[in-house]
Amino acid sequence: MLSYQSYELPEDFKTGTATSSLQIEGGDRNNSWYRWAEEGHIKDGTHCIVADDHWNRVGEDILLMQKLNVSVYRMSLEWSRIEPEEGKFDTEAIEHYRNEIKLLKERGIETLVTLHHFSNPLWFEDRDAWVNKESVELFTRYAENVVNSLGDLVSNWVTINEPNIYLIYGYIFGQWPPGKTKIGEFFKGARNMIKAHIRAYEKIHSVRRGLGFNDTRVGSAMHLRLFDPKSPSILDKIVCWLYDYLTQKIFLSGTIEGRLCFPLGFGSGKDKKRYSDFLGINYYSRDIVKFVFSPGEAFGRREVKKDAEVNDLGWEIYPEGLYRVCKDMYNLYTLPIVITENGTCDKEDAFRTKFIYDHLYQVKRLIDEGVAVKAYYHWTLMDNFEWAEGLSARFGLYHVDYETQKRTLRKSGRFFSELCEKKGVDEDMINKYLKD
């Protein structure tokens, strides 16, 4: 029998859900993921062209959020809609997002807006996307345009979501657009995405200052995993360190300190300034890493811990990892932490409730130990298009029937809703949701 204890989160702690435009909106043919799906790369044969039809159901979906008692919502903007052709900005698309954000505000929900979440406009993709040096300028111009149009409504911004994952899947594993396996392009992309983050950070601040606001907060949302060595052997430890350094630390130093570390540059920062006002952390799982000497495996093999609990995609469920990652990051940077994503793939909703309980328990532990965790965004509001996995991988607090677009609150959603309302978990919730 598992034992649970109640816990309380601070009154000013914010809870909400996160989504991204491409994964829920549907209806846009002008982006890299539409083309990727058309080319037949999605594992379950599904497509992003309809997804949750959110573009046409914004009002209805905001009601879903209200039912969850959330006070914050992380959403992203589709660059290909806002700038459908290079240098041409679509005022209707911007107006659509303005209305959405206004509606959220009216319902008491504050937004954290992401400018780039994996998908590129086709014109940008066809100019080599982030591998092209010009991407820095192109992204900054897009950011400036957006903040000029929405900056009066939005104080909190994420520049780029998970640049590390975008580049690993698109340029090393070749499983996401543009489907390449070129390590050199991974590093070029990393350099440009970091530079773009820095430029956008400065631009967002200056545009909003110009509009008369001084409450701007800008960060990135970094996917951070734990890499634990399979054995105490020094080789396993070195490979772990290398994975962490090349896929995480160089991105963090870049986006937070403005430093291009080797092999992106020679480590010197622009100055002592910070280029992130908060640490946006997307945490899901950990990998157990083992040294192997085999061509094609980059000296290491990532495995799932033996006998570990896993989700539908085989990712280890490891709540303590959230504690470890946040603690590490806070020790390194002492910036306020925002959990910009955390969630799990659980079609049957068999373990999501416990997942939420356990991860927020770790958040509570962090707060009690003085780590400034300010907000938690659950990934995700409703089932959606999970990139190369397609529509069948289900992460939602709401189940979505894609035939009818009917949304149904899952049991884990009811639990999360009570947690948001009560700012914690009480005995009643434990009895109702967690004891079988």
Ligand code: IFM
């Ligand atoms: O669905 C994704 C999201 O787009 C980025 N972070 C991880 C989620 C789950 O895989």
